[in-house]
Each structure stands twice: as C-alpha cells, then as structure tokens.
Amino acid sequence: MTTPLIFIDGDQGTTGLQIHQRLHGRTDLTLVTLPAEQRKDPKHRAEAINACDIAILCLPDEAARAAVASLHNPAVRVIDASSAHRTQADWTYGFAELNRQQAQRIASARRVSNPGCYPTGAIGLLQPLLAAGLVPRDYPISIHAVSGYSGGGRAVVDAHEGDNASAAAAFQVYGLGLAHKHVPEIQQHSGLSERPVFVPAYGAFRQGIVLTIALQLRLLAPGVDAARLHACLAQHYASTAYVKVDSREAAKNLERLDPQMMNGSDHLRLMVFENEGQVLLAAVFDNLGKGAAGAAVQNLDLMLV
Structure with a gap:
C-alpha cells in the first residue's frame, strides 16, 4: 500500500x-x-x-x-x-x-x-461563551495580544535576527488603523455580530503569544459571573487533547503571564481571571505551534x- x-x-x-x-x-x-x-x-x-x-x-x-x-x-x-x-x-x-x-x-x-495565530486564541476564548449565550454577540469586544516577532514574517524576523538586530524595537504596537486582516476571521468564527477592536503587538522574543480579552460583568446577563464563564470553557474543552483550561485556583495563583510559557508545544492554554465585577480572559500559546x-x-x- x-x-x-x-x-x-x-x-x-x-x-x-x-x-x-x-x-x-x-x-x-x-x-x-x-x-x-x-x-x-x-x-x-x-x-x-x-x-x-x-x-x-x-x-x-x-x-x-x-x-x-x-x-x-x-x-x-x-x-x-x-x-x-x-x-x-x-x-x-x-x-x-x-x-x-x-x-x-x-x-x-x-x-x-x-x-491565524491571533484568531486561535481569540476564537478559542470567545466562541464557546458566545455559543452558550453567556456573552452577547454584540458585546463591544477589545482584544489585546503580544506575539513573538516570528509572527511578523521574514522582514520582521530579519529586523530582529539580521545584521542590524541591535536596533530592533524591544516592543511595538501595530495595526493602529484597527483594520488588521485577522479581524474578519475573528468576528466570523467566534460568532460576533459586531467587529471587535483588535490591538496586536510584537515583542523582542522569537515566538509565543499572550492574548487577553476584558469583560465587564455588568454588561452580561444577570447571573453570569466568572465561575460560569470558566465552567463553560472547561466543559467545552474537557475532552480535547490540545486545549487546556487552567482551574480557577491555578489562575488565582498566577501573578504574571509569560507569552513564551507554552513555546515548543502544540497546546493552547486558557485562563479566567476575576476581580470585583471584572473578568480577564487569557490565552497563551506558541504562535508557531498551535498558532x-x-x-x-x-x-x-x-x-x-
């Protein structure tokens, strides 16, 4: 054969x-x-x-x-x-x-x-919550993400690894026209009815992504809290091999997120942080792996x- x-x-x-x-x-x-x-x-x-x-x-x-x-x-x-x-x-x-x-x-x-790399994190966080009705499809979503420079293609890689690498910026926000090519992909496959705000950035490290989405609980339906949001994500990905949702206790013990923490793996790691009516959804993964x-x-x- x-x-x-x-x-x-x-x-x-x-x-x-x-x-x-x-x-x-x-x-x-x-x-x-x-x-x-x-x-x-x-x-x-x-x-x-x-x-x-x-x-x-x-x-x-x-x-x-x-x-x-x-x-x-x-x-x-x-x-x-x-x-x-x-x-x-x-x-x-x-x-x-x-x-x-x-x-x-x-x-x-x-x-x-x-x-796309960024959409993997954004859709991974949003789609289950929108499908379950926990986050309205017209919620004013803002997505912030930082990627390693390998996500920028050959020109950006050359800027950080070529002859003039010492002059490369340590950190730079881009997509300031709010028209990044990933926005339609994120909107369509997450199920949003409105275009999200997407603010990407590159750091002076080769690979890895941390992506966050902030939610105000007062803008969600009554009874929707961080526990329900977390439970929805945990249930959605319970039987998957490549997406893992941190427990709420594990998230409470985290003080910072390193975008490189999942480098070398094909896993998407999701977290839910909370404080006084506010929730932060987070995704960390290798932009060259699961991304x-x-x-x-x-x-x-x-x-x-």
Whole structure:
C-alpha cells in the first residue's frame, strides 16, 4: 500500500520549515518539496500540487490563491496556512476544537483553511461563551495580544535576527488603523455580530503569544459571573487533547503571564481571571505551534485517518 504524498509549497518560510521538521522522518506519509531552483517556477509548482494527495500551502495570500487556481486534479486536498481562504464558506475552518463536529468536518474536507495565530486564541476564548449565550454577540469586544516577532514574517524576523538586530524595537504596537486582516476571521468564527477592536503587538522574543480579552460583568446577563464563564470553557474543552483550561485556583495563583510559557508545544492554554465585577480572559500559546505549524499537522493527521 502506497503512503499518501504530502506536498509542502513554501517549505522555506517560518511555518513551512516548522511543518517540514514535524513531518520529516514519518513513515506513514511521503513528503514532497521542490528543489531551490524550482520553488518559484509556476510550471513545476503546478505539477507538484496536482500530483500529490494533500498539499500544504505556506505562502503569502496571493500566491496561495494562485496555487489553488492551478489545481485541476479533483482528488487533491488542500490545507492553506495563509489567510487567503479563512472566511470563505466553501473552505472548512481548521480549528478542530471549534465545536463537537469540527474535527470530523476537517477529516472529510477537501479544502481546509488553517487558523491565524491571533484568531486561535481569540476564537478559542470567545466562541464557546458566545455559543452558550453567556456573552452577547454584540458585546463591544477589545482584544489585546503580544506575539513573538516570528509572527511578523521574514522582514520582521530579519529586523530582529539580521545584521542590524541591535536596533530592533524591544516592543511595538501595530495595526493602529484597527483594520488588521485577522479581524474578519475573528468576528466570523467566534460568532460576533459586531467587529471587535483588535490591538496586536510584537515583542523582542522569537515566538509565543499572550492574548487577553476584558469583560465587564455588568454588561452580561444577570447571573453570569466568572465561575460560569470558566465552567463553560472547561466543559467545552474537557475532552480535547490540545486545549487546556487552567482551574480557577491555578489562575488565582498566577501573578504574571509569560507569552513564551507554552513555546515548543502544540497546546493552547486558557485562563479566567476575576476581580470585583471584572473578568480577564487569557490565552497563551506558541504562535508557531498551535498558532501555525502545530495546527496544520493536527489537521493533516485528521485528514489522513
């Protein structure tokens, strides 16, 4: 019996390299990549993508759209790690823990769009609470997040690791036009009826994310408190392998959150903090793990079953 052919298009980028490392040496699949002289050749890329069983696209958005447009073999299945298809109805959203049916949807899908790094944390916190009716869909959500600089792509990585690394900013907030490309993805897949405010930032560390969402209990339905919010998240993720919700007691004992605490793992760690009518929802994870390559491999494994 032949093993499935897995083609990584864009295996030299940050996410592609991580996926390649995770799949290298596996005997249940055959990994296909292009040699350096063929990586940017449309003909060779089209031939490779149409000859594989599952293609993993680790490309800029426009290049990912072009790769999909080059497909003429209906048997090829695709995992797209770019943001090109994350809000399209004919693509299955690759967050397996979104609901009880999502893992099976991914397993049988022809087209899977891998979640963005920031949306993984935001949707992971919000979707269960909105679905349960504990947070109104029109709540004025504000999301603050800090990522390692590897989330910024090659230019940002070069700024921190290249010849002029000493001049790189230690911390910088961006997306000040409040139009970050992840906002539609967060709104759609969390179930918000209104556009959330999203304020991202980069720190001078390579990888890791801490993302927080503050809630005022007075704006929620009567009887909704931190305990109910926590119980909802804990129940939603109770049987999942990659999402863990800290106990309320564990959260009380935390005095600070290190965005790098989950680095090297594919786990999403969620927490609920509380004080005098205010709640802080928090997510910590590796932007190259559950936020990118780890999620892609998780989706691939579902599709290979």
